[in-house]
Amino acid sequence: MEAWITLVFVVLSLGVTAFGAVAGMLLERRHLAQLARDEAELAAIMVTSMKRLPRNWTPTSSTLVVGSTVMSTDAFRRWVANLINLVGGRIGVYESMMERARREAMVRLLREAQAAGANVVWNVRLETAAIGGGEKDERAKGIEVIASGTAMRVG
């Protein structure tokens, strides 16, 4: 009886992981394509992390713009990351999650800037934090990224 329950549990968790691997890969591919389209559309807005404006610039307006997102990775990649954690080294499977989160946050920041009629975003900052993780489960559920900057209309 107990062996049956164990077997069902193993098959279920393997199934969930396999489903996560396939669905996660497809969803990621779609997300990256969407990001590429959004970035191309918003490429006209200049973005820098500089604090000071050039002296001869006189923007007609300036407002704070923010973009944020919470991103997670799939069950399969989390499992792979745990394996890599045993031996240490570069965890490439998490790098794509960070990349997606930062790019998504930037796109949302640029959308706000676009809505404000700006053509420049100055002093862009990116803030990252791990969120989630329960009392039993120490691991984070996802990462959150906040991008903030000052949107201005110049020229």
Next chain:
Amino acid sequence: MIVVNIESIPGTRVVSVKGLVQGNTVRAKHVGKDIAAGLKNIVGGELKGYTELLVESRQEAVARMIEQAQALGANAIVNVRFATSSITAGASELYAYGTAVVLAKVDDEALA
């Protein structure tokens, strides 16, 4: 109230500095959203419930910061920064801080 994250706004001059103003908030989503996020964790991608949480927290924190600045008699907050941290399961803190200042417009001739 002008809220920006640069140090000074061209065309204006800082007349007086009123000091640091801050706003923070700790928020959580109901357990349904936590479960939905747990399921979303299987395939990965954006956890929309938590993004919502983050946006609400940010608006709340900024509103509190602006309230403080108004109480000090400032008309702008410059050099605004955000910081986030997760406190316990499903709850996150968002902290916004900046410098409250009084800005005055500078004539174009004075700038030149």
